[in-house]
Each structure stands twice: as C-alpha cells, then as structure tokens.
Amino acid sequence: MRDRVYSVNRMVEKPAPGTTQSNLAIIGRYILLPEIFEYLEKTTPGHGGEIQLTDALMALANNRDMFAYEFEGTRYDAGDKLGYLKAIVALALRHPDLGSDFAEHIKKVSANL
Secondary structure, eight states, X not given: OGGGEEEOOOOOSSOOTTSOSOOOOOOSXXXXXXXXXXXXXXXXOOGGGSOOXXXXXXXXXXXXXXXXXXXXXXXXXXXXXXXXXXXXXXXXXXXXXXXXXXXXXXXXXXXXX
C-alpha cells in the first residue's frame, strides 16, 4: 500500500490540458482536520471566482505534511448525468439482493437496442 501514497507539494484546480506533468487527479475525497476552516476563511476567490478548497489545501500544505493515496477502482463522475447513471447501474449490478434480477432486466432492455 505504501507504494500508492504520495507526498503532495502542488495541486492545480482544473488545469488546462497539457499544463501539468502529473498523471494524477484529485477526485474530491478528503480526510481533513478542522484547521482547514481557518485556511478557507483566509482563501480569496480563485478559479471561476470561487473559493477553492485546493487553494486552502495548498496553504495548509505549506505548514504541515500532506499526503495523497492512489486508489484502485472505478471512478464515476456523479456530477455528470451520464456518469451518475453509470454509477447507479454498476452499483445496482453488485447489489446482493437485486443484482441478478437487475442484470436480467439490463439484458432484456439491451436486446432491443
């Protein structure tokens, strides 16, 4: 597991394609201490005219170590309509009580496409 833990020294909110050397992305899952609120209060609006958690995290990282964990699994963008539907289908298919019935339903529906 240690080989998937990284020390964070830079984060960029929604970088333009080709402007960063990293192939890693933040997907919005954090374990934060309450002190982040002090940093958010001091953070000025950034990308999109909004106060960005990323900016507060970078300020915090100047005062303490910050780490990231590269998870293995499927990432669904639940903020996107299609991503949300894909997540629902994936989770429904894994449901212990409904998964097999739902899989049969999907097969019937997809046969008519």
